[in-house]
Amino acid sequence: MRPSVAPDSAAERVEHEAFAGDVEYYLALTPRQLPSRYFYDALGSALFEAICELPWYPITRAERALLARHGREILSRVDQLAMLVELGPGSGDKLATLVAAAETPRRRLTVHLVDVSPAALDLASRTVATLDAVDIVTHQATYEAGLAEASARGSARGRALALFLGSNIGNFDPPGADEFLRTIRAELVRGDALLVGTDLVKPERELLLAYDDPLGVTAAFNRNLLVRINRELDGDFDVEGFAHRAVWNAVDSRVEMHLVSTRRQSVRVPRASLEVRFEPGETIWTESSYKYEPDEVKAMLERASFGLLAQWTDERARFALTLVEAV
Ligand code: AVJ
Numbered sequence: 001m002r003p004s005v006a007p008d009s010a011a012e013r014v015e016h017e018a019f020a021g022d023v024e025y026y027l028a029l030t031p032r033q034l035p036s037r038y039f040y041d042a043l044g045s046a047l048f049e050a051i052c053e054l055p056w057y058p059i060t061r062a063e064r065a066l067l068a069r070h071g072r073e074i075l076s077r078v079d080q081l082a083m084l085v086e087l088g089p090g091s092g093d094k095l096a097t098l099v100a101a102a103e104t105p106r107r108r109l110t111v112h113l114v115d116v117s118p119a120a121l122d123l124a125s126r127t128v129a130t131l132d133a134v135d136i137v138t139h140q141a142t143y144e145a146g147l148a149e150a151s152a153r154g155s156a157r158g159r160a161l162a163l164f165l166g167s168n169i170g171n172f173d174p175p176g177a178d179e180f181l182r183t184i185r186a187e188l189v190r191g192d193a194l195l196v197g198t199d200l201v202k203p204e205r206e207l208l209l210a211y212d213d214p215l216g217v218t219a220a221f222n223r224n225l226l227v228r229i230n231r232e233l234d235g236d237f238d239v240e241g242f243a244h245r246a247v248w249n250a251v252d253s254r255v256e257m258h259l260v261s262t263r264r265q266s267v268r269v270p271r272a273s274l275e276v277r278f279e280p281g282e283t284i285w286t287e288s289s290y291k292y293e294p295d296e297v298k299a300m301l302e303r304a305s306f307g308l309l310a311q312w313t314d315e316r317a318r319f320a321l322t323l324v325e326a327v
Contacts, residue, residue, distance in 0.1 A: 011140055015116060020233055023272040027284070032276070034225055036171050036257075036287035041228050042119055047221040049091060054217060056209040059167055062317035063197045064097050070312050071101025074323055075161070077309050078193040082158030085112040085150045086165070087143040087184075090120065092127030094165050099131050106133065110154065114139045114146030143180075147187045160188060165197040167319075170254070170290040174300075177290070181304035188326040194306060200318035201291045204248045211246035211255045211289070219244030222257050222286055233271040241265050245283070257287040297322050 019038060026033040040048065052060035067074075075081060075098070086095050095111065111134050113124050121138040128136055137153070139146035147162060154160055162184060169177055184194060211218055222244045226237040242259040249256055261278035268275045292300075297320055298308055306324035313320045 011116070012118075016232065020272045023229060023233060023269060024274050027269075027272070027274060027276055031283060031285055033285045037116075038228065039221060039225060039287070040117055040120070041224070041232075044221060044224050044228065045117065045120060047217060047224060050217050051213075051221060054210075054213050054215065056213045057218075058206075058210065058317040059197075059199050059319060062314045062319035063165060063167075063321065064094060066197075066312050066314055066319065066321045067094055067097045068101055070321065071098045072103050073310070074098065074195060074321075075102045075106070077323060078159055078161050078325075079191075080158035081109070081161055082107070083110040083112065083150070083154045083160045084163060085114065085147055085160055086124075086163040087114050087147065088120075088164070088166070088168050089113045089115060089124035089128075090166065092124030095124070095163065096127050096131060098163075099128075099134065107158075108133045108135065110135045110137060112137045112139060112146070112150035112154075114141060114143055114150065116140065116142060144183050144187070147184060151187050151189075160192040162188065162192070162194045164194065167197055167199040167289065169196055170199060170292075171288065172290070173288065174290070177300060178303055181301060181306070185304050185306060185326055190326050192326045193309065194301070194324050194326070196297065196301065196322050196324075198292050198297050198320050198322065199289070200313070200320055201253060201293060202318040204250075207248050207255050207291070208246055211257060212244065216244075218246070218257075222259060225286055226259065229269055229272075233269050235267065235269040235272075237267050237269075238265065241278075242284075249288075252288075252290075253292070254288045254290045256285060257289075258283040258285050292320070294320050294322075 051057050111128050115121050125136050139149050172180055223239050226239050229235040230237050241262050243262055245258045245260050247256050261282045263280050266277045301324045307327040309323040309325055311322045
């Protein structure tokens with residue numbers, strides 16, 4: 001089938017305004033910050049797809065292997081399953097792996113793809129469209145709004161399984177993750193299910209290689225945020241004046257990424273009404289990726305009024321898939 005993507009110019013204008021406002025606000029904080037959600041312009045999304053192929057970044061492969069291995073059971077644990085809703089589908093290939101693992105024949109599924117990026121929706125719909133017996137609906141929207149739209153259209157026909165994969169939950173700080181999961185829960189009805197992928201705590205050396213790889217792809221992904229500010233907000237960041245740094249914060253159980261000013265410099269971002277002076281060594285904190293223990297994931301989901309159905313872990317890569325139902 002031909003997936004349709006809604007006209008995006010209004011949404012893009014809103015996104016541009018939000019970017020300008022956030023750059024103005026977060027770069028003025030102490031320490032300076034930029035929200036990690038802005039990594040994913042066209043180049044940033046391509047760099048992220050490249051990261052997923054890196055031998056040092058195990059998340060994507062580990063999750064795909066768990067989905068292939070346990071997909072049939074995952075889908076069969078949700079009875080009367082009629083719809084899948086993936087929040088942030090990326091290339092669509094995790095969802096395709098899951099559905100391909102279903103027992104055959106299976107009933108027809110409506111697949112809702114939710115992302116703010118039209119390019120991501122386009123790519124994911126093309127991947128998912130290779131599957132038999134699926135109808136695709138795209139929602140160019142935030143996760144919360146897209147899930148609300150999907151739930152509103154779904155169904156007397158059966159239950160929904162929402163997917164939040166790739167350890168994307170790890171970008172929320174703990175109170176933010178709790179709040180986000182409660183919002184998700186509120187959009188579902190009793191008996192609907194949620195599958196969450198989470199990266200687990202592992203040795204520091206492995207974590208640092210995953211976020212500061214020898215090819216410099218993650219460094220490029222991080223510094224592309226400055227390239228994006230220059231292009232979209234007319235900034236004059238000297239991209240070479242900032243170095244990539246990844247640190248493991250064991251106290252808060254998160255990998256942090258920062259951009260470090262290599263010298264004294266000042267930067268103007270006219271469309272964010274901003275002029276900033278950086279001292280040598282001054283940092284911009286661009287991302288946190290929280291790492292969990294399997295039981296912490298269960299507890300987090302239970303706090304949001306989900307009941308545990310099953311959890312699968314890859315002990316070598318230290319990654320978990322947790323399936324819960326709305327109770
Ligand atoms: C897509 C947010 C899960 O935190 O591992 C990859 C993004 N950042 N390398 C992660 C990312 C640096 C990724 N998430």
